[in-house]
Amino acid sequence: MASAGQQQLVGGKSCLHRASGGTGECVPLPRCRSAVEERRRGAHPQSCGFPYSGARIPDVCCPLPTPAVPPGAPLAASAVAGGAGSAPPSSITCKAFNASLAALEASDRGRPGSVARGMCRTYLKDVCESKIGLWRVKNQFGYGFSPVNELEYPHMALLGAGDKDNIKYFCGGSLISPNFVLTAAHCATTAEGATVRWALVGALNRTLSQDRDEAARQLLEVAETVVHPQYTGQARYHDIALVRLAQNARFAPKEVRPACLHTDLDDEVAPGQVAAVTGWGAESYGDDGSETLLKGNVTVRRLEDCRATGRGSKLPRGLDADVHICAGGYDNVATDACNGDSGGPLQFPALLKSTMAEDCMFRVAGVVSFGPPCGIGLPGVYTRVSTYVPWIEKIVWPRGQGECLADTGPGSVARRGEQRVETELPTRYVEIWMKIEKKNLKTKGFEKYFATLW
Numbered sequence: 001m002a003s004a005g006q007q008q009l010v011g012g013k014s015c016l017h018r019a020s021g022g023t024g025e026c027v028p029l030p031r032c033r034s035a036v037e038e039r040r041r042g043a044h045p046q047s048c049g050f051p052y053s054g055a056r057i058p059d060v061c062c063p064l065p066t067p068a069v070p071p072g073a074p075l076a077a078s079a080v081a082g083g084a085g086s087a088p089p090s091s092i093t094c095k096a097f098n099a100s101l102a103a104l105e106a107s108d109r110g111r112p113g114s115v116a117r118g119m120c121r122t123y124l125k126d127v128c129e130s131k132i133g134l135w136r137v138k139n140q141f142g143y144g145f146s147p148v149n150e151l152e153y154p155h156m157a158l159l160g161a162g163d164k165d166n167i168k169y170f171c172g173g174s175l176i177s178p179n180f181v182l183t184a185a186h187c188a189t190t191a192e193g194a195t196v197r198w199a200l201v202g203a204l205n206r207t208l209s210q211d212r213d214e215a216a217r218q219l220l221e222v223a224e225t226v227v228h229p230q231y232t233g234q235a236r237y238h239d240i241a242l243v244r245l246a247q248n249a250r251f252a253p254k255e256v257r258p259a260c261l262h263t264d265l266d267d268e269v270a271p272g273q274v275a276a277v278t279g280w281g282a283e284s285y286g287d288d289g290s291e292t293l294l295k296g297n298v299t300v301r302r303l304e305d306c307r308a309t310g311r312g313s314k315l316p317r318g319l320d321a322d323v324h325i326c327a328g329g330y331d332n333v334a335t336d337a338c339n340g341d342s343g344g345p346l347q348f349p350a351l352l353k354s355t356m357a358e359d360c361m362f363r364v365a366g367v368v369s370f371g372p373p374c375g376i377g378l379p380g381v382y383t384r385v386s387t388y389v390p391w392i393e394k395i396v397w398p399r400g401q402g403e404c405l406a407d408t409g410p411g412s413v414a415r416r417g418e419q420r421v422e423t424e425l426p427t428r429y430v431e432i433w434m435k436i437e438k439k440n441l442k443t444k445g446f447e448k449y450f451a452t453l454w
Contacts, residue, residue, distance in 0.1 A: 001281050001294045001374070008409050015048055015061040024061040030274055030297075030330075032062035039272065057272075057299065100176050101331040108403060113263030113386070115393045119177070120260035124361055127253060148204055148293040153278050154252075155259035155362065156293060157181045157201050159243065159343065161194035164219075168194070169289070172279040172344030174364050175201055178248035180396045182261075183243040183343030184367050184383065185231040197222050201249050202256040204293050206280060216255035221246040226395055228388065236314045237323050239369040240383045241343075242395055260271045260350045262365035264386045267348075269325055269365050273300045274349055277327075279368065281341030297330035298337075298346070301379050307371050309381055325366045328379025338374035343367060346382045 017024035026048035029035050035045035048059035143196035148156075155175045160167040171187035181199050189195050200206075202216035223246040230238040262269070269275075278295045280289065303310075303319050306326035319326070327346060328336040337344065346366030364385055371380025377453050385392075 001277065001279060001283060001290070001296055001335070001341055011366065013048065015046075017061050018046055020063045022063055024063045024234070027062050028057055028061040029060045029272075032060050035060040035062060040356065050283045061211060079111065102336065111265060113261075113265055113389045113393075115397050116261040116263055116389050117265070119258075119397065120361070122362065123258055123260065124350065126251070127257065127361060134309055148278060148295050148297060150204070150254070153253055153293070153295065153362070154202070154257045155364075156278055156344070157183075157199045158203065158206065158280055159187055159196050159222075160198040160200065161190050161196055162198075167198050168422070169200070169206055170278065170340060171196070171342045172281070172340070172368070173199065173243060174345045174347075174367075175249060175256070176258050176261060176364070176392075177396050178251065178258075179245045181243040181245065182244055182259075182345075182364060182367065182385070183241050184369055184394070185227045185239045186233070186369075187343040188227050196225055196243060199245055201245060206289075206446070216252065218249055218256065220249060228391065233317065234314065236370055236381070237320065238383075238388075240367055240385070240388050242392065257361075259345065259347065260361055260363040261389055261392065262348070262363045262385050263389050266363060266365075266386070269300055269348075269384070269386075271292040271300050271302045273348075274298070274330060274407075275300060275327060275346050275365065276362075277335075277337050277341065277346055279337065279341035279342065279344035281337060281344075282339040296335045298327045298335055298379075299330050301326040301328065306371075306379050306381050308378060309370070319381065321384075323384055325382040325384050326379050327366065327382060328371070329377070334377035336371060336374050336378070336380050337368045341368045342370075348400050 013026040015024045015026050016022075018167055028051070029039070029045065032045070040043045046061040048061055050058050157173040157175050158169050159167040159171040159173050159181070163169045168190065170190050171183060173181040173183035173187070176182045187196060199220045199222060200217065201220065202218045208214060223244045226242045226244065228238045228240050231240070242309060249256055274297050276295060277298050278293060280290050280293055283294070303321055303324065303326050306319060306324070308322070325346065326400075328334070344367070345362070345364040346368065347362040347364050350361035350363045365383060366382030367381045369381050372378040374380075
């Protein structure tokens with residue numbers, strides 16, 4: 001991860017806050033909690049204009065009863081998309097929290113992405129019932145990038161290749177179930193062609209000797225990598241993959257637990273929103289990567305803002321809003337992902353609208369894909385996760401069962417073969433095959449079975 005030098009901000013002027021009728025102060029939008037909440041609701045906070053020519057983040061009139069955060073100070077969880085937040089806050093009991101989850105599940109059943117959202121609710125419930133008080137742990141940060149603290153981002157995975165005694169780590173990923181890591185398709189192999197073989201979870205540092213909690217580290221062997229069937233190395237579309245682990249990761253509320261997936265029915269990922277990126281990537285272009293897991297804020301941009309990146313032979317149709325997200329920079333600092341961050345998450349808090357609790361969980365909205373040389377002030381491009389949720393659900397939670405456990409029982413090899421047929425056969429062949437098979441089917445039982453497959 002990289003960040004360019006900080007630019008001096010202009011702010012702190014007094015203003016009349018029209019909505020409250022009181023005095024306010026002009027500050028950058030991310031530092032005003034009430035303004036951030038207004039943006040979450042789709043409203044437009046009272047603007048003070050831009051602090052300087054070319055600035056992308058406006059100043060807003062922040063009412064004084066809601067204290068503005070001074071430069072460099074921690075941001076509120078609601079202001080940091082990726083803040084740990086609360087799960088649940090002390091005013092909400094676990095019983096009430098779980099009841100709200102049950103109500104959401106009943107209303108969500110059968111809708112697009114419902115399996116992924118159902119698993120998210122299961123994970124949230126597990127965190128709540130663990131009673132570890134994670135809502136007191138904040139992963140707030142100000143400018144640039146900083147090391148991740150314990151209990152933050154427990155879904156992060158570091159992917160490597162090579163022999164166990166000489167692992168070369170080269171990409172990041174997000175644990176989304178006990179035995180699957182979400183990453184980028186180009187992370188299936190190294191630049192030299194070596195296949196990803198290892199996933200390290202529960203670690204803050206690459207090397208064992210520097211981790212504070214050695215017991216939390218889990219080095220897991222990779223069983224297979226499922227690359228999206230439409231991805232090719234010759235184009236920068238559909239850059240997403242699933243890494244299946246040979247054994248389940250041990251979930252521990254404090255160190256290892258999965259992230260949620262951002263679906264089409266979650267809040268739109270819109271320009272101006274602030275998200276968090278995490279990874280062990282380089283801190284400047286060309287270096288060997290960070291020893292320590294780093295975190296930072298980036299701002300979602302218009303796709304047009306990545307037009308300098310979105311050219312070339314690998315993007316014959318340019319950037320695609322269904323496939324790509326453009327993000328980079330935060331509060332006038334040129335923060336962005338860098339070499340070695342590929343496959344890692346662009347993430348927001350897993351916010352439950354029923355409780356308005358930010359539940360110590362994250363929803364992965366993007367996967368680090370490609371970008372310009374880091375640290376020069378240009379945003380990067382991320383794969384839009386919501387587009388691929390149906391594909392992910394079929395592989396991670398087959399048959400839409402939403403099961404947490406790995407599919408390792410009798411017939412699991414055959415079922416994985418079926419998944420490859422479902423996801424990899426060209427559509428025209430599938431349609432022809434279905435017509436032939438359905439014509440030969442004689443019983444309603446087979447027809448119903450076929451319907452569950454397709």
